[in-house]
Amino acid sequence: MPLEELHIASLVVHSTPQRLGSVAAVIASLPGALVHASSATGKVVVTLEVPTAEAMSLQVSTIQHIDGVLSAVLVYQCADSLDAMNEEVADA
Secondary structure, X not given: OOOOEEEEEEEEEEEOHHHHHHHHHHHHHOOOEEEEXXXXXXXXXXXXXEOXXXXXXXXXXXXXXXXXXXXXXXXXXXXXXXXXHOOOOOOO
C-alpha cells in the first residue's frame, strides 16, 4: 500500500488589477487553496495543499487559466509522506 503524501506549494499570482477580486475569489474556492495576501497592483500570494503531484499540476494549471490571470509563478514546493509531515520534532 503506497504511503499517503502531502504536497505543499506557494505561488505568486499576477492578475490584472481590475480582476483582482474575482481572481482571488476563484483561487480561494479551489480545494486546498488559501489566499494569504493581495495588492492593488494585482499580485496574490497563494498556498496549495494537495495529496499528489498530479493534483498540484492540475491546481497550478487551473490557476494559470483563470480569466484575468497574467502569470502564476511557483515559489516553493515540498512533498513528503503524511507520516513524515506529522512527525514531532523535539526542540533543540
